[in-house]
Amino acid sequence: MDSAMNNATDRALLMQRSRPGRRGIRLPKLDVPVQVQLPAHLQRGELPLPEVGELEVVRYFTRLSQMNFGIDTSFYPLGSCTMKYNPKVNDEIASFSGFSGIHPLQPYTTVQGALQLMYQLQESLCQITGMPSASLASVAGAHGELVGMLLMRAYHNYKGQLNHRKTVLIPDSAHGTNPASAAMAGYQVVSVPSDSQGNMDMDALQARLNESVVGLMITLPNTLGLFDPNIEQICDLVHGVGGLVYGDGANMNALLGQVQLASLGFDIVHLNLHKTMSTPHGGGGPGAGPITVTSELAPFLPSPIVIASPSDQEDNVSYQLATPDLSIGSVGAFHGNFGVLVRAMAYIKSNGADGLRAVSENAVLNANYIMKQLEDTFEIPYHRTCMHEVVISSRNLKEYGVRAMDIAKRLIDYGIHPPTMYFPLIVEEALMIEPTETETKETLDFFIQAMLAIFKEIHDEPQILHEAPHNTPNTRLDEVLAARSPDLRWRSD
Amino acid sequence: MVEEVFGSPYIPNTKNDQTEMLAAIGVDSISDLFADIPPEKRIDSINLPQSMSELALKREFQGLADKNAVPGDYAMFLGAGVYNHFIPSAIAPLASRGEFLTSYTPYQPEISQGTLQATYEFQSLISLLTGMDNCNSGMYDGATALAEGVLMACRVTRRSRVIVADSVPPRHQLVIRTYTKSQGIAVEIQSREEIAVNGDIACVVIASPNYFGYIDEDMGGMVNEAHANGALLVVSTNVMSLSILKPPGDYGADIVTGECQPLGIPLSFGGPYVGFFASKDEYVRQMPGRIVGKTMDTQGRAGYVLTLQTREQHIRRERATSNICTSEALIALRATIYLALMGKSGFAEVGLHCFHKAHYLASLIQSLPDFELPFDGEFFNEFVICVPASSKEILEDLEANKIIGGLDISDIVSKGILISVTEMNTKEEIHKFVEVLSRWGGNSRG
8 A cells, every 4th residue: 555545545535435325324214104295397316415434424524634733733823813722611512402402583582591691792792892882793703894894884874974985994904804894895995004113104094084084994903913002093083084993803812901992992893703712713714703882883783682671680681682773784694603602702701801811911922922032033024012923024035045935834844833924915925923822831932943943944955945844645736726727626527 | 738829721821931931022021011002091900700610611601501492392393594403423523623623714725635625525515416516615604695696696797786586585685685785786675476687687586495485496487587688596595405406506597505504503593504605617706705626736646725816805805706704614514524424315315304294294284274374386394384373372382382383474474484394303293283283273262
């Protein structure tokens, strides 16, 4: 048996594994009499699905999982993604049958525990951001951004200013979802440059402010991992022309228990529960991107929100879903990603006020430690105290024929997931490193040693970087080929 | 005696670690690292309770969970878009493997082949089931998938008026409204029988089975009328019905969307689920969302990557086809494992059980005095009954008898209840349901 054979066996698709007559599940016999048959013209022919046994399915997906890096297997300093440990107890709690088994349209009387949990989460998120109102309806960060933009739209419409407010200001360091979300809400995007310190360029902001401005979308700390010290002035200026300020809460891990964004002047703040509140990312979701807002914007929140009917006795409070008076409407079929909300609430409760503050303290400490240990070797384009992540640049290594991508791929050989590459766009050859608070100092030191070793390799044997990674199921893959002739599904020959 | 020390199991830095790291950084305290925050705005603590142990946490949440009624406590005949289906035991242990559960979106393909190949399987199986050319990696849910289908049809046709059949689920209609309103797209709700397409229309949106459970028996005719006017046909379907029904792709539908919840996904009070989004080849570059494609590595071996990324927000920013980033990958994985386990024979059997059990219950109710089925036509596993009292009263009586009897749709159909039956409903549950109803017919309650 050679390894090529093994690879072919590993990688065969379900339809290629299929053998007539095999099955992966046995069902009970039909226990009711057959009344009618589906008319022939509505019936489909033989189902085009695989025939495989249960063990084959188990081995196949187990083997596939082994081709992944996860937080559970590896250090994962993927900047802006907050890949912190996802406590197992939260998954177990979400799988309690009293949570996982309930139908979203059951009578309210039969789901009071679920509604109480959602109500508590709304309240907790409001405490974290300092806002008075929240909606849990948006199921991802970008979904929350879209909701935020639609809230601005509804607000300006209510003020009779819908028609002349057209543009959303977005820093040039922003995540791509920000402009995409603004566009989905029907707005034009105007980019605001950053200054030499990595903050928003205040003159450029002033020059772009006028009565056509819908609002500003801004991430704090920004995608350079920096807290913009002018943030209060920025919010004041935007408010001065009648605009609103949207806070992308993707980087809230840096600020838990340190400052409430509402006090700085934000009108809308979303949180990524799959980042800050440690719900597992699942290879690309599910997430949750709840929105918190000022009282002025609360009437426009998406449906549903959870409300409590007051009662004299605490035990008798009853909860139900409601639609705010001037709601932007529904953004999903039901009430948000409840299973994710359960995990987040469990995380908030287990950490508590003390634990959440310790999260931001240690996340910021760890990032600054890495920055300090790398600063003599790698270029730090914005060299000042960072928050939860640090951005380095490898542009001065291009003369050795080495790109940020090569460093990233070589880290895989050291058993480390690469940092985010080539983002933010304003840093050439960027590598964005976010260690999070859940890693040991030994792990941080190992990462630092790996980076220093790679730096030496760049000078001594750069070829080893170009060919990295060396021990993965695939070497580097041809993305151009994939896009030029798309093969997006299995087809029978 | 051992001294109790507070410490978070999720934060390993010791006091000693912190001291060493602060010394390396060259600051005196962690607080110094937050100096950019305006000092007068810094807080000492969040107004929340203090931390708690894992044991106490589980007790508290078990208490909340116990306040909810679940299938098992009740016989479940409530559907309306999401259903109480059987979930094979192998799904959870596979989908909760840490390598799947705790990985990010597969930006680094060499160490994400598990997620990528599984997603390619998802795209393959959904394409096969729907009879469509291609499918993306998944949307937030069935409703947002349909709304994005409408947006895509407007991009493809460069038109901005759409017709939505009134039998499309109302919750989906609401999401279409939210998603289209800000883009200046006009949505007209028309009765399915009276849909009239003209040359301004970007797409016609129908559901089959529709909100009331009934199958669109003239999908081919609707395709022809839409295409004759340069419009697309967008179909929202119940993926479970595709176990036995001819798929929309066979009729020529252009975009097919739906909710994957029936495929091994817990009800979980409305989410997380995953929507699917399938289309014809010619529209693939207008699709929203992530798409995985097969390619080769430097040694000529097959492998998978995220592809057609120039559609997406991280490249195209405000000109992207959608803002979607994090979606529902883990739930799509669950659906994929479900379809692998069910396979050709199992999935067809589940579909037939749903069909036959629903028709058995319908026939028993139809024979009760004063109960009727208001709609003609073929249904899959859901149907509407009209009852001799208020829908609310009947459902409350059923609930008192440990049956969640369906959805009150009296706002749409007078005295109507929407009933769903799945393979989980036993003959005994069906008989008990009918027995409770029978007490209401024939003027027995005056």
